[in-house]
Amino acid sequence: MSPKILALSVTFACSALGNMLLPQAAHATLPVSLTAAPARISPADLTLEQVFRAKSYAGQSARLIHFSHDARYLAYVWNPFSETGSDLYLHDTLTGETKRITSPAVMKAFDAPEAWDRFDKKFQQREQEDAERQAKAEAQAAYLRGEQVDLMQWETAALEEVKKELAEKKAKDAAKKAEADAEAAREQAAAGKAADKPAEGKKDNQADSDKPKALWELRDELKKKIAKNKLKPGDLYPGVDQLVWANKKNELIFQYRGDLFRLQAANGKIERLTRTGTPERIVAYQANDQGYLYMDDKRLYSVSFNSSVIRQLNPELIHPDDADKKYSITDTVLSEDKQWMAISAAVPDVNPDTGKPNPSSERQVEIMNYNERFATAKKVPREVSDDKRKIPATALYIRHISDANTRQPQPVFTNDGGDIWFEMSKISWAKDSSRYTFSTWEREKNLLRIYVGHAAEGEKPKMVFERRGNVGHEVVNVVDPQFTPDSKQLIAVLDEQGYRQPYVINTENSSARAILKGDFEAHHIVGFTPDSKAMFVLANKGDFAAMNIFKADLASGDMKALGAAGDFHRQSDAADNGEKVASVAGQWSSRPELKIMDVNTGKTQTLTNSHDPQWNSIDLLRPERFSFTNRHGDQIQAYVFKPFHWQISDQRPAIVYTYGGPLNDRHIVETDSFQPTAYLFGMYMAAKHGYVTVAVDPRGHSNYGRKFSDANWEQAGKPQTEDLEDLTKYLQQHLGVDGKRIGLTGWSFGGFQTQYTMYTSPDTFAAGIAGAGPTEWENYNSWYSGRTIGKTERSKPTLRQYSLLPLTAGLKKPLLLVHGMQDPNVLYQDTVNVYRALLENGKEQLVDLFLDPDGEHALGGAIKAKAWHKKYERFFLQHLGTALPAASQ
Structure with missing residues (x-):
């Protein structure tokens, strides 16, 4: 319905x-x-x-x-x-x-x-640009098929529009000049002076301006117009x-x-x-x-x-002139009864002599823009693992809300900042407003702490939980300590048994009791029942590729699934009375929509209808889920598109898509994910060309427990490559694949992983495409590399030991490197440097580049999704060949 x-x-x-x-x-x-x-x-x-x-x-x-x-x-x-x-x-x-x-x-x-x-104008512009881009793509395809197509029709129309606009501007300028000249003549006449004669130079300039612009000049004008009118945030109705x-x-x-x-x-x-x-x-x-x-x-x-x-309610903090530190407010969180404030503050980094902010301590990296006549550079911040940090000193104040001019209380918690990794969660108040809680994380000490404080000015919070070592690098973003609605129990997400799940924290003896039972991830608490006896939580219990919403008993840990099997739930909310939940949920066979569920009856109602029904015209194949056991006994999750008329005895070419790295709460094999390369391109290659296409989550991925997310530590790419090697054997034994015609591709970490595997296991895959891969981890953002790659030092770039450059000598099979040249995330230099290393190692006949001059991390400049997958299609058909003859398809 x-x-x-x-x-x-x-x-x-x-x-x-x-x-x-x-x-x-x-x-x-x-x-x-x-x-x-x-x-x-x-x-x-x-x-x-x-x-x-x-x-x-x-x-x-x-x-x-x-x-x-x-x-x-x-x-x-x-x-x-x-x-x-x-x-x-x-x-x-x-x-x-x-x-x-x-x-x-x-x-x-x-x-x-x-x-x-502006909204109307920009909406029409967006619709026209989308229609024109699609028409150009269709026309180019027709042209390459040998059809008679005018590929210049859009530029011709745009140039005619530019001519019209220039003529209108010229007429407007001429009218304004004539009015100004007439006014000047009147002024001269009133003063008894003769009117000025036009200078010869001015006549020549006028003659030049009357000449029609040459084609190249019109194209320059069109380029300037396109740059000026480029859609920006705020241009459309929000x-x-x-x-x-x-x-x-x-x-x-x-x-x-x-x-x-x-x-x-x-x-x-x-x-x-x-x-x-x-x-x-x-x-x-x-x-x-x-x-x-x-x-x-x-x-x-x-x-x-x-x-x-x-x-x-939160006037700026007051400090005496001789105060050691002068904090400035960064955030304010109110208690439930709106009588108390938790004020977070930090010391601004300012020059004491001028009072002006100091330059950013972060490294500034230049990214080149090739869109002008000569290249220009812009700078983006980048903090790498061997940079000295400059974390500001922070403080937490608890203050009663009052109209009275009371003296400012002392902070209840402080951190001196400096060259450290220190993170502090947002303050969470109990529903009765009597207490608050927060967590802190010190990465270099591997130290996690949870604090509870009372609603009282100047009273220090009590540390109620501490875990030093064996914390799990992916739990720090989801600890999220909070009280149950009765304000009696403290709940936090921990990784005590290898999976991120909610625990009850005993604030008296600092112990933690697991609420749930089983090996699965459940790190997002949606809400609680009003009696505080049960909670609602998203969990991948029973299916690592899905994320259902469960009602879980806080005492027994018993769980009741509320959503449909196989659905992946994302944005969710639970009613305060505990009787209804709502989620955006769906899967490949039923795309995600907002659904409201009755907790007691199980009745579900879908509230939205979000997607274009034209999708059904190209929805030709659905993937099949499968798993295989790797050499270490781990279950590796994957999905496969089987072509029409597939048989296990076939010897078909195959393409494998992988990511491979930790990504908080995401992986590739998710039942609601229509990832462009893994799903859409995979479906296309299977339906159109008879390929077997696979997406796989090797060890290293998130949401499979700590064993997987930590597998990458100090051996980046190695466990993933082992699993990819084991996958190729499975494909040959169970999915009708020719072991000599398997291609590998991935993006970002997957671009790194593709290269690592092609260099270190050179006979496993017949060809590879690596998109925007970080090839030199010492140059990547330290917030990620220092948590997922290996130990770091401030004094030297120790992560260089995981660089791909020395491994490039191992390449045996064709490799296409893809990158956006203005990527601020994984720098384009990573691809340039590995390309140089490949050339230096004599791999010029094996390696090619595909670059987007205006593209960032997901391309999107001159190269859109259709274009880069056209390149992928041609590359894999060239190096992996065709599937079965058309007659047998």
Whole structure:
């Protein structure tokens, strides 16, 4: 069934606006699924222009998903396919109806007409650019097939537009000059002076300006126009950004273009609360719902609905002139009753003599831009493992909110900063506002601590948990200590038994009790039941490729799955009453949508319909999941696209896609992931060319437990290569693959992994494509390399021992290196340096480069997804050959 969405009539949205809307507004409330199902394309006719079309088939996912206090309403922001911005929707769980609250028609009333002139213009520009890019791709394909195609038609039209604009500008300038000349003549006549005669030089200049511009000059003008009009953030209608519900009432406050608006859920009435030139960020309602709290930058304000008084709650910290350290506020977190503030502060890095900020201590790396007549450089910050750090001193203050001018309390926690790795989590308050908690992590000491403090000024928090060594590098981002709703139990995510799961922390004896049982990842707590007896958690229990939402008993650890088997849940929320949960969830056979689930009955309702139904026309194959046992007895997860008429006796070429590195909570084999190369290109090569295509998660990946995520430590690429070698044997034995015709590819860490394997296991794969791989770990960002690659020293680049450059002598098979030349993440120099090493080692006949002059880490400059996969297709067909003869397909 299609989700039922009702258009909400708002009192101030007059019908006269209808003719002025963005093109998508008139159809905003129509379910996408009303479109007739498209015909499926035959495999022989499938093209990469269709698979990687200019406008993606994937729509936007719902976000900012929040239940009202009584679970009557679910608020979220989203829009149907092809619309701009994310508008606010309310789902009534009692009636089952969903109402669209905001839209271009509604929000236009709150903006200056000039803003909507720009939104309209830029929307049309985006649509035209997408259509033109797709048309160019189709025309180029037709041209290469030998068809008669005018490939210059778009430039010709654009140049004609430039001519028109230049002529209009010239006429406008001439009119202005004539007016100015006439005024000057009148002034001279009034003064009794003769009018000036035009100088000979001016006549010549006028003659030159009257000449039509040459073609090359028009092209220069077009290039300048394209650069000037390039779409930027803020050019399109944004929709709603951030929202909070009231504590008791069924109303909420949302943000739109930096201003705050109040919504009554029952009648849909919108009231504007602010209209300033400074962006405001909604924080919460006052405890009694009679007003709200918001921030602009670092200042926190309280405002009552029935008063014009604005009160700042967190005035800047005061320090005597002789104070050793002078802290400045960086963050403020309010207690649940809005009576206490946890103020985080840091010492600004300023010159004591001038009072101005010191230059950044981070290394500045130059990236070259080749888009002008001569190359220019821009600088990007880069902190590598052997850089001396300059972490500012930090402090935490607990302060009671009061109108009285009381003396500023002393900080309850401090850290001196300096040349260290120190991280501190956000403060979390207990629901009864009596206590707060936070965690700290010191990487070089491998030291994790959790603290609990009381709501009291100047009182130091107590360290209630400490783990030195054996912490697990991936747990530090998800520890997230928090109290249960009854404020009695402290819950934190730890990695005590090899998997990131929630634990109950005993604040008296510093022990930790595992809540769940089993080998799986469960590091995202969604919420709790109001009696604090159960929690809702995302976990990949029973299926490492999925992430279901479970209700788990805090005492017994018993778990009940609430979502459909195989679904991957991402953005999620649980109602305060514990009776409903909502998630964006889906899988390959049913693309992700926002779903609301009744915890007691198990009933699920889908609220959104996000994606283009035209996807069904190219959805020719679905992958099959499989796993194999590596040489160490580990189960390695993968999926495969089998071509039509596949048989195990076939001897087909194959392509393997891998990533291989730790990535917090992501890996490649995920049931809702339509990754461009692993899934889309894999499906294409199987359907069109009869290849067997595989995506695999070798050891080194996240979300498989610490054994996998730590496998890469001090042996980067080695365990992954072992698993890839074992995979190739499995492909030959079970998937009808010719062992001499297997290709390997990957991006980012996968680009590193592809190269490492091609250099150190040179007979395993017949060809490889390595995209944007970090080849010199000593030059990569230290926040990642120092946690995942190996031990580091400030005095020397010790991670150079994991560089790929010395390994390049081992290459035996063709290798294509791909990179965006303006990549600020993995620097383009990494590919240049490994390319040089390959040439120096005599591999010129094996190695090729494919570069995007304007591309960053995901390319996207001159090379879009269609283009780079066209290159992949040609490369693999050239080096791996074709599959079975067409007659036997």
